[in-house]
Amino acid sequence: MAGRVGSRVGDGTVFGHPRGIVTLFLTEMWERFSFYGLRAILFFFLAATAAGGGIGLPKPTATAVVGVYGALVYLLALPGGWVADRLLGARRAVLAGGSVIMLGHICMAVPLRGAGLIWLGLALIVAGTGLLKPNISTMVGQLYPEGENARRDAGFSIFYLGINLGAFAAPYVVSNLAKDGRWHLGFGAAAVGMAIGLTQYVLGGRHLRGVGEIPGHRLTSEERRHFGRVVLAGLGVAVAAIAVWAVTGTLNIDRFTVALTVLTILVPVGYFAYILLGSHNLTPEERSRMKAYIWLFAAAAIFWMIYDLAPTVLNDFAAERTDLRVFGHPITAATTQSFNPLLIMIFVPVFAMLWVRLGARVGAAQKFAFGLFMIGVSFVVMALAAQMAETHRISVWWLFLVYLVQVFGELSLSPVGLSVTVELAPRAFRSQMLGVWYLSFAVGDAVGGQTARLLRYMSQPAYFLTLAVIAVAASAVLLAFAHRLRVLMGEERPPPRAGRGRE
Template sequence: MTSDAPVEARPPGGKTFFGHPRALSTLFLTEMWERFSFYGMRAILVLYLTASVADDGLAIRESTANAVYGTYNAMVYLMALPGGWVADRLIGARRSVLWGGVVIAAGHYVMAIPARWTVFAGMALIVLGTGLLKPNISTMVGDLYDRDSPRRDAGFSIFYMGINLGAFIAPLVTGFLGEKINWHLGFGAAAIGMTFGVAQYVLGRRNLGEAGARPVDPLLGADRRRALTRIGLVTLAVLVLLAVLALAGLFTVNSVVNLLTIVTVLVTIGYFARILTDQEISGTERSRMKAYLWLFVFAAAFWLIYDQAGSVLNIFAADKTDRDVLGFTFPASWLQSVNPILIIIGAPLAAWLWLRLGHRVSTPVKFGVGLVLNGLSFVLMAAAAQAAVGGDLVSPWWLVAVYAIQVAGELSLSPVGLSATTKLAPVKYASQMLGLWFLATAVGDAIGGQVARLAESWPEPTYFLTFGLASVALGLGALMFARQIRQLMAGIH
């Protein structure tokens, strides 16, 4: 629930943030530090998991580490669904962001403890905290503006710059500390970053006005007690299941990863089945959801490849690239900063291009282009892997070129998909569709984690070429059937 007067009309003391409500600075910095912690930890996670015991790592097999990484990313996005529900029905977006930040920081501090068990316990906390923070902080940004405010899109653009700024800086800090000094020191830097984010969020709360102050559709009385009881029972059931698996000797990293992958896919199937069989949505809305199902599949396939940057490509950077510059071998994780800086540079160009092209290029065509570019990045990666056959170290510029192609694909698909999600949503499910868009990333990362297991057993050139060509083929298919999908979209471009 928001106040009748928009926050942007009454910034405290007349102060603004680049001409926007002062509250935007608080949310900008919170998101920047949260992304700093997220991408900072993610940049060194697989490297830590696969590092030898002599190098203070966990010496986990590369295939298992890749699957853990993919599943972790999937859970982060999957938990956005219950996180949004908790804010809407129980505690409001503002408190969800606060408690989410606290839990995230706690998770990183746990990972900073030099013990074998802490990495998985810490990741579990980070997943829970991110589920509370990630979807709801974006909601609060929207609450700063009237729905039809001409400055709304510009405000979100500034906010998203915070995401990429944090993602750019993080690997440079955590990568150096983790790879050059101690892994847990790198995790600790991520914890300190999130602590900064929480502290400035608390100090800046006076700027927020009524944004996110209360649940938009609160559960009251018996309904609230019933919901809390169900949450308690589900939590107890999960704990019992984990205990049974442990007693049966089945509580292993691989079994948990496989279980969570299955859960992610089943939740997605259930979500689409619920919407498509709902008799309350109109025929036009059902047609649009059928079109959206195709876009969802394309997006999941895109993230399956794209998000291997932090796993398979990160390991390649560590083992097979010549990172020596004037006698200094820079950390492999530093290459994880290439993606966000390219997005910062490329996003305004992409926005200008789509504005110029207008409706001449439809959403399915843009998705097809994104998939083709994503596939071509892996085809180029196959060439890099072939050059490294025999133990030769290759130039890191191979990876920079791969990331540049992937970013071009992302800018063709990701913001376009977010926009299409809001336009194709049935009225009844309008508030839930953003969570469904997050599910595309969750499914892609979950399945991608399983696919990435093959990178250890297959020849690397074969691995990259196979999935690169598969993505190109799927993209070409999207282009071929773009007209039919657009017809299903029933007037939506």
Template structure:
């Protein structure tokens, strides 16, 4: 209980503070996400950046990839330097400054790229650490209330994700892009106000780093950061001086780096001297297969704010149930279906117990996201150079959500279960790297449009996902043995 017995749906009032902060942060994130690709692809005459659809898709993919990748250093900074509480505050402030930078009514693209960089850095500080604070509201052993708290927290995320595309999309219509970016800044500002105002209800949680750096370690850290920044700046300057630097090529380089990160990390775990037992090594081999499956899933799923958004812009009728809508509004379908089906799937997994294994859930998710792209191929073929009903996209997002709820909720759980004892904490970040890999590679798939029609493009990606899903079903028994995941009767 909190001061005076005040609670938030039976939970400590501090949860209300974190719920509201995260809801508004997600409002700002999904609001920008809903218009970013179309803004970048709009011509300068329409106040956009004038990038090709292909390049805009690659940029959005890299943007999403880096958002998830920086969660790793963001968690480390909280643990060793700032503490979770201050990390969330400074992260939110940097995010808001990023949106303000993008909202400035100037023609220079410098403030757009600066804004995106600030949002990436701020999200790395805020996103992983606000979830940590939710967990710390509850004492050890209070797992039931903690799980319920995360369910409420998840609701806040999806409320922000649902309303943001509608509000920001409407404000940005008619080439008023900077007004949309401004709305995202206001959303993050409201989240910060709630966080500061309700900070007293957090009972000092996350005020101190778990293991603060010593003065000598701090100096060493600052030197490394300065060196890293200097190397990146010099490398970019040299590249630009050669006259070969382009945004498109830059996205390719970042994609390669993102792909290298998990390869290096898994090699470090498997080949390094960490006293791993034979069972731990076998479980890690199984996890690598699940990691690849998850990356393929996100590669398709996170094309929503780029390739599917372009389809909404160019090939769907702009109204739903007789109400005019903006292309960005289609980005609200996904969180709406998540809110509807989360309790259904939660009850389903409890009822099924271990009769449905983790590889089977991942396989089902891949087949669903593949099927959604088969639907997209049909819609693209029917549209041709014209338009089809927006209900095609409603169906696509419905199918995709059925897949997401079969993969996303169990991803962190299976990561924790299969992680070697020496890597329990670090491995949670690896799950988010799967999203990062999927986003980065998905952004580059736009290049297939040079040689494939839109229907063929969707079918190629659909085939990749379905084949990967069927492979998981074929090797389910083997993977269950490697994971030590045993079949037991479900509780009734």
């Protein structure tokens, strides 16, 4: 029978899930291999001296650059979703995005002196990921019929396994290739990974059965021409503004990262205002759900602010403060970035079954609150480790413990966030809302990159503990308002007003 768990290939399902999940799983796995491979070595490359083949940036500046790079990757997910909704459709947007990502890695792999191709490569990766990332997630959500929230949650957890399989392998492979200043060899490995992902996506496209092929709200010819003019005008204004700034002599990398951080924060604020203050034919239920979603968005941004310090602050801690040996075998500092995805692959099946078993009894707000609490606890552990590391190098297993605690938080928030975004998205903004979800990553990454500057004024233990307090406080606030959010999301009915009885 079609749809039976464990059914054969011919009936279109794999263990009760649509076969298209396999195609999207493998595509995302290889794209994440390229992304996390680069991310594992980018901070070290930026901070390495010219003699070591790097750019020679100070560590706080390198941290801020990695932060805004990650922010821009996710910031462009919003227009990437719009392009899929109005122009390309999600399926072609993923193909175009993956191709641009591959070109970006190729640029970075060219062994030429100077930073020109490096910045161009990063820009291409940012643009390509903005097209690919929100739309492949949208396609995962569209594989499942409306109303199957628990099975969709499980599907996103499976999809999340693909993300982390690529993220697990990439740091070890890429960092070992890039040892001793062979940075461009590491960048080349990322390009190869993306090429494999694109090939698999094209060959497995038949299993998607039309998902993502047609734009949800295709632009008319006149609207397309208007869109082109707006894009060209916007690019012109941006280039002119940067040129004027450069002429003043005040433009530098640090100020530029601060400006991008402010811009990143303003974008979701403006976009939520655009959705809620305009008509857009939203129903009252859709407006209510969007108000609840803003709370979840803010919680996610705080989570990513701490979590995405892994490739910078925690990576540097691994290199400078830990004994880099695992069971007696030496590893690179960047290989510690594999701890987190390894643990996620172990626990994803557990959490997938947990969400199905809990069903609607535990809502998204409670899951998010638990995620925030755990990310706070992880930095309490980090503060203790940093305190001990002030006198001697500590075991790398302390970092393993930090990532273990973070895994429980991440699996309570990230795949659930993807699913709840699909569930709460107004019909007219479905692909774009996945872009909005990734804006929470952007805000967190940008702000997190700037927080590293605090290390100039406080000790590492104080720094980690400060961020931990912020996360735990946010968790408490979210938990206090969890019932109200369930009502806004339509998960529970509001209690009857006193004196009026049933309505």
